[in-house]
Amino acid sequence: EPEVTQTPSHQVTQMGQEVILRCVPISNHLYFYWYRQILGQKVEFLVSFYNNEISEKSEIFDDQFSVERPDGSNFTLKIRSTKLEDSAMYFCASSENRGSNQPQHFGDGTRLSIL
Amino acid sequence: AQKITQTQPGMFVQEKEAVTLDCTYDTSDPSYGLFWYKQPSSGEMIFLIYQGSYDQQNATEGRYSLNFQKARKSANLVISASQLGDSAMYFCAMREGGTDKLIFGTGTRLQVFP
Numbered sequence: 001e002p003e004v005t006q007t008p009s010h011q012v013t014q015m016g017q018e019v020i021l022r023c024v025p026i027s028n029h030l031y032f033y034w035y036r037q038i039l040g041q042k043v044e045f046l047v048s049f050y051n052n053e054i055s056e057k058s059e060i061f062d063d064q065f066s067v068e069r070p071d072g073s074n075f076t077l078k079i080r081s082t083k084l085e086d087s088a089m090y091f092c093a094s095s096e097n098r099g100s101n102q103p104q105h106f107g108d109g110t111r112l113s114i115l
Numbered sequence: 116a117q118k119i120t121q122t123q124p125g126m127f128v129q130e131k132e133a134v135t136l137d138c139t140y141d142t143s144d145p146s147y148g149l150f151w152y153k154q155p156s157s158g159e160m161i162f163l164i165y166q167g168s169y170d171q172q173n174a175t176e177g178r179y180s181l182n183f184q185k186a187r188k189s190a191n192l193v194i195s196a197s198q199l200g201d202s203a204m205y206f207c208a209m210r211e212g213g214t215d216k217l218i219f220g221t222g223t224r225l226q227v228f229p
Contacts, residue, residue, distance in 0.1 A: 045217060
């Protein structure tokens with residue numbers, strides 16, 4: 001069964017450094033998403049992406065964050081100048097189409113630890 | 116107000132028994148979707164089942180079924196014949212029409228014992 005893959009599974013970074021989290025969505029999916037889950041808390045939406053543009057973002061997704069689809073398969077989340085509170089599990093997801101009936105399929109996540 | 120409420124932080128069930136995990140939601144949008152995800156201790160998020168706001172019948176997917184009561188705004192997950200591998204966190208989520216984001220509840224930790 002096709003799946004969303006994320007690399008790395010665990011990233012440890014010094015505060016203030018930039019980090020890039022990578023995702024390969026399911027190949028025929030057109031919509032891509034990033035979520036984060038701070039330890040012990042809810043999963044929170046960060047951003048959605050379609051047709052090489054951000055289609056929706058949350059208030060968490062400020063100027064520190066950016067997303068990119070650098071080629072036909074990868075989808076990346078860049079966090080500039082990381083802070084301690086950026087430590088979380090980051091999930092990439094994709095869906096075939098838009099719409100409230102479309103399940104979003106998640107990757108296994110990248111655990112980001114900021115020291 | 117919380118959009119998705121899961122009132123059970125933890126549940127226990129014996130193997131082979133059925134268990135119901137509660138979820139209530141709040142929306143004024145007539146078009147929405149409700150989803151359940153499973154998160155094992157390894158951390159991944161696994162899509163289990165979906166219910167649309169216009170669906171007349173309750174969704175079923177193998178041992179999972181969704182008890183959808185629209186008037187009460189509830190979408191409880193029923194797991195039949197529980198297995199040890201069902202031990203995990205379970206999240207209820209909603210997606211309203213016209214928005215991309217899933218809104219998650221706080222989750223219920225299910226533990227299945229022999």
